[in-house]
Structure formats: C-alpha cells, structure tokens
Amino acid sequence: MIATYPETSGKCLINGEWRTVDKTADVINPAHTHEVVGKVALCSNEVVNEAIESANQAFKEWSCSDINDRSDRMKKAAEELAQIVEENVTLYVRENGKALVEAKKDLLRCVDVMKGSAQELLEWWKPEKYMDGQNVQIRRRPRGVTAIITPWNSPMVLTFKRVVPAVLAGNTVVVKPATNCPLTIMNFLKVLASHFPVGVINIVTGSGREIGDKLCSDSRVKTIAFVGGTETGKDIMKKSSSTLQKIFMELGGNDPAIILEDANLDKDAIERLKMGVLRAAGQVCSAIKRIYVHESRYDELVEKLTKSFERVVVGDGIQPDVTMGPLNNESQFNYVTGLLERTLQTGANVVTAGIQLDPETWDHGYFMLPSIVTGAQQDSEIVQAEQFGPVIPILSFSTNDQAVEMANDSQFGLRASIWTESEEKAIEVADRLEAGAVFHNNHTVFKDLRLDFPGLKESGLSRETRHGSLELFADSYGFGD
Known part of the structure; x- marks a missing residue:
C-alpha cells in the first residue's frame, strides 16, 4: 500500500x-x-x-x-x-x-x-x-x-x-x-x-x-x-x-499561578486551572508550570486538582473522548519522563492520575498521564525548569509578599495568573509580578488575538x-x- x-x-x-x-x-x-x-x-x-x-x-x-x-x-x-x-x-x-x-x-x-x-x-x-x-x-x-x-x-x-x-x-x-x-x-x-x-x-x-x-x-x-x-x-x-x-x-516560560487565601476553588475554577496546566499536554510556553497556593488552602487545592486530573482521558487526539493527547516527539517525552524520575529522587511526592484510553497501544505513542508534584522545594529542578509536559508542582506560601517573591524567582517572565475574589488584590499583586501578561481567575490567551504581550527577562x-x-x-x- x-x-x-x-x-x-x-x-x-x-x-x-x-x-x-x-x-x-x-x-x-x-x-x-x-x-x-x-x-x-x-x-x-x-x-x-x-x-x-x-x-x-x-x-x-x-x-x-x-x-x-x-x-x-x-x-x-x-x-x-x-x-x-x-x-x-x-x-x-x-x-x-x-x-x-x-x-x-x-x-x-x-x-x-x-x-x-x-x-x-x-x-x-x-x-x-x-x-x-x-x-x-x-x-x-x-x-x-x-x-x-x-x-x-x-x-x-x-x-x-x-x-x-x-x-x-x-x-x-x-x-x-x-x-x-x-x-x-x-x-x-x-x-x-x-x-x-x-x-x-x-x-x-x-x-x-x-x-x-x-x-x-x-x-x-x-x-x-x-x-x-x-x-x-x-x-x-x-x-x-x-x-x-x-x-x-x-x-520560554515558567508561568506561576498564585492562589490567594480568598480564592474561589469551585468546579469551574478547578477546570480553568486544569486547562491552564494541561492544554496541549502542557506543551505551551504560557501554560501554568508552577502553582503557589496559600497554606490554608493547600490541601483543598491538591485534593480537588487531583480529582480533576483523574478524569483526564489520554490517548490519540483523533478519538473524540480524548481530552489530552501525547507529547509531540521523542526528545520531549524523554526529557519530561527523566525530569519526573529526578524529582522522585529528591524526595518529592509524585501523584499520577488520569485514564489511558487504550492501554494495549499505550507504548506505541509518546503518551503520559498527568502528574501532580508535592513536597518540592523552590530551588528544585521541577520548579525552576520549563517542564513542557503534563506535570505541575504545587507549593504553599504564608503571605502575599512571599508568593510574589517565589513567583518572580525565575529566569522567565512570560505569563502569570492570580486567583482571588478581589480584583483589587489581583491588580495589587499583578503590579509586582515580572510577567508580560497577568490573568485574573484564569490562565489562557486574550480573546482578541491582535493583542500580543511578549514576556520579560528571558x-x-x-x-x-x-x-x-x-x-x-x-x-x-x-x-x-
């Protein structure tokens, strides 16, 4: 043929x-x-x-x-x-x-x-x-x-x-x-x-x-x-x-999402957060690549995001039931899987969730289930690197000042997002972030594609x-x- x-x-x-x-x-x-x-x-x-x-x-x-x-x-x-x-x-x-x-x-x-x-x-x-x-x-x-x-x-x-x-x-x-x-x-x-x-x-x-x-x-x-x-x-x-x-x-980008103490973490917000992480299997420069959440909301966020990840269906993107496809190439697949292995060796916890659409042909493609990393340190590779895959570290903070400091602690400055019920708080934090664009209760792209905001730093x-x-x-x- x-x-x-x-x-x-x-x-x-x-x-x-x-x-x-x-x-x-x-x-x-x-x-x-x-x-x-x-x-x-x-x-x-x-x-x-x-x-x-x-x-x-x-x-x-x-x-x-x-x-x-x-x-x-x-x-x-x-x-x-x-x-x-x-x-x-x-x-x-x-x-x-x-x-x-x-x-x-x-x-x-x-x-x-x-x-x-x-x-x-x-x-x-x-x-x-x-x-x-x-x-x-x-x-x-x-x-x-x-x-x-x-x-x-x-x-x-x-x-x-x-x-x-x-x-x-x-x-x-x-x-x-x-x-x-x-x-x-x-x-x-x-x-x-x-x-x-x-x-x-x-x-x-x-x-x-x-x-x-x-x-x-x-x-x-x-x-x-x-x-x-x-x-x-x-x-x-x-x-x-x-x-x-x-x-x-x-x-490149290493976008932070900052979840303030008063954030609404209802079903719709968790869905938007999940999409901000897993769009195109995380292979987006402006995807969320680190999450900082107020310590009082940490356990709640980890639990809700994990349950959301459990419903992700991974497989050939042609199939209508698939919500996340494979990584694009062997080099990127090897990098992300290697990054997860090195992260485990540091003592951090990795929880992998999701559904394999076709387990029998899983090894025929560059498929990965999404993973949540807890217990990582700010200076660890999983936090500082641009993962470019379906992997997200979650860290806690106690004050907004600490959250801003951690978010800005990166060579990158492409996008960021702030999750809070108060627009005033969101703008106050946004003004201090080193990012080309900041989203409020979302992490996406501007609907008007004529708007373009290149990143800061590298x-x-x-x-x-x-x-x-x-x-x-x-x-x-x-x-x-």
Whole structure:
C-alpha cells in the first residue's frame, strides 16, 4: 500500500514554485510512532539563499503596494482558509498530537488573525499627526525581508501571528516551520501565498541550526521573528549581531499561578486551572508550570486538582473522548519522563492520575498521564525548569509578599495568573509580578488575538501590545516642515 501524503509534503516554496529537494525526513505521528504522516524537505544552504533572494526581489514592488489591496487580499485568503479548516484538522492532530477540539481552535485562530489584522491595518497605517508650532507626522514603512522561525508545539497560530502582520505591513517573508510538525502549516501557507504576488511568501524547512545560521547572518534579512527556546534565542541574537537585524522573540516560560487565601476553588475554577496546566499536554510556553497556593488552602487545592486530573482521558487526539493527547516527539517525552524520575529522587511526592484510553497501544505513542508534584522545594529542578509536559508542582506560601517573591524567582517572565475574589488584590499583586501578561481567575490567551504581550527577562524581546504586532514589522519615521 502506497502512503498518501499531503500535496506539500517534502516540498518548499521558492519564488512561487513548490519544489522537491534531494533530502527529506519523516514526519511521525506522536500517537502511533510507527506511522509516517508525511515528509519534510531538508533544504540546502543554496535553497535558503534562493528563498531570501526571492523575497528580496519581491519586496521592491510589494513594499509600494496599496494598503487597501493588502487588506483585501488577506481578507479573501481568510475566506478561503475558513473553508478548509475541517479537512485539515485530522492532519494537524496526526502530526502534532493535540486533541481534536484544541486542534480545531488553533486552525480557526489563524483565520481570526487574518481577518482582524487586515482590518487593523487600515487604521494603523494612517499617519499620526502632531501640531505644536511645527507640523509633524509619524509615518510607517516596511522593513524588508523578514525571517519567521516557528516551533512545533503551536505551529499554526504562532506562525500566522507573525506572517500575517509582516506581509500586511509590506514586507516579504521567508518562513521556517519546525521539522516535527510542518505539514498543516504548509497547507495553510500554500493558500495564503496564492493570494499574494510571487515571492512575497517563501517557505524553507530543514535543520534549524543550518537554516537559522543563514537567515541570521544574511544582510538581506532585515527582521527576525522567532518563537522557541531561550537558548536558541540567545544563539540567534549572537549570530544576527553582525547585521544588526531587528529581532522579535517569544521564548520560554515558567508561568506561576498564585492562589490567594480568598480564592474561589469551585468546579469551574478547578477546570480553568486544569486547562491552564494541561492544554496541549502542557506543551505551551504560557501554560501554568508552577502553582503557589496559600497554606490554608493547600490541601483543598491538591485534593480537588487531583480529582480533576483523574478524569483526564489520554490517548490519540483523533478519538473524540480524548481530552489530552501525547507529547509531540521523542526528545520531549524523554526529557519530561527523566525530569519526573529526578524529582522522585529528591524526595518529592509524585501523584499520577488520569485514564489511558487504550492501554494495549499505550507504548506505541509518546503518551503520559498527568502528574501532580508535592513536597518540592523552590530551588528544585521541577520548579525552576520549563517542564513542557503534563506535570505541575504545587507549593504553599504564608503571605502575599512571599508568593510574589517565589513567583518572580525565575529566569522567565512570560505569563502569570492570580486567583482571588478581589480584583483589587489581583491588580495589587499583578503590579509586582515580572510577567508580560497577568490573568485574573484564569490562565489562557486574550480573546482578541491582535493583542500580543511578549514576556520579560528571558521570555522574550520587543514590546508591543496593540495592532496585532504590525508595529514590530515596520519602521516609523518623522516627516515635518
């Protein structure tokens, strides 16, 4: 039987042409590791160079295009993509591992980003006028070739939240999706690219280090948008320093959730807390990765969250009863299982809960039941590390000052959440937390996807909270008399 792969399998997009290359690698289903979902092209340095040149040439005309035309093209692309969401959900689950409900949300959010940003462009592009004895305008212009490097854990929306504003701002792009999960994003980008002039969108896949080295060192690349690990982000900064590229990064996270003494821990709150921990099997930069709870509520929280974890159904995300899929790849699976083993050796307690949907095929995929860790110390690896898996340590505190100190005791500062009946208390604590965004009685994403809040410390670079990140992909300049 000949395997049927997606049309873009094993290909890259250069100057409007979908090409095959000499070398490819398998894309594996993390729920059934014997199953090859498709192929990913391993692009050579020469192919990457062609992609950059294609984008560089296309920029000359696209940068001068009318913004109404840009907006209209994006809206039409969004309409077409909305029609193929259903047919791509299964593919996305098979290569990524997410449960069906989560996967569909990711795909729909791509469409939302396109529609919202296309509309936002028209207002954002207007010059800002200042009149104080001199007529001055703040005007905007695109920067040039933009390199967009995205991860395997949430490749759809994280890619579109960068490609869409970059293109709308008048830039051209070279997109480098992750090799573990490139197929669905390639299908979506194929539709998007068809609505824009040749060369505006180019796609290369393969070795992150080799392609990254080329993108970071090439003087034709003016902006780098990267989502991924902090150490890789540091490496990109070093390599891009010779050309002084503008860098926009969303990096790692170790998000704290702080449960104050007066928190409402009813069924709905526990469900929101659980989802904040276990969304995408915990493989989300902005997932809850440590919980700090007031000592008077500690036992109650542990008991309620454990019971909630007991109802989690783990298995192949294609199955409708599954609420949590597998980890995405062998490397991450080995890291998280090793982390749990080392945690047990420190004397901490690990309680594993949940339901195996299919025990007979459990070892065929990168499946893990969720675990709660108690008795860990603040300086332990399980608390300080970015677990990126279905594991959560719970620690107690006696005062709000202590909770803030413990929450800020991290190299990361991406997101945080505060759980209390008092909005005043929540804001008081939030003002003291080192995080790019803080949620009240929830730990999620902002419904308006045009809002973007990069992290602090080693969780990210570039500050922009409005306009769907359009500002990050443009230069502003003053014009006056």
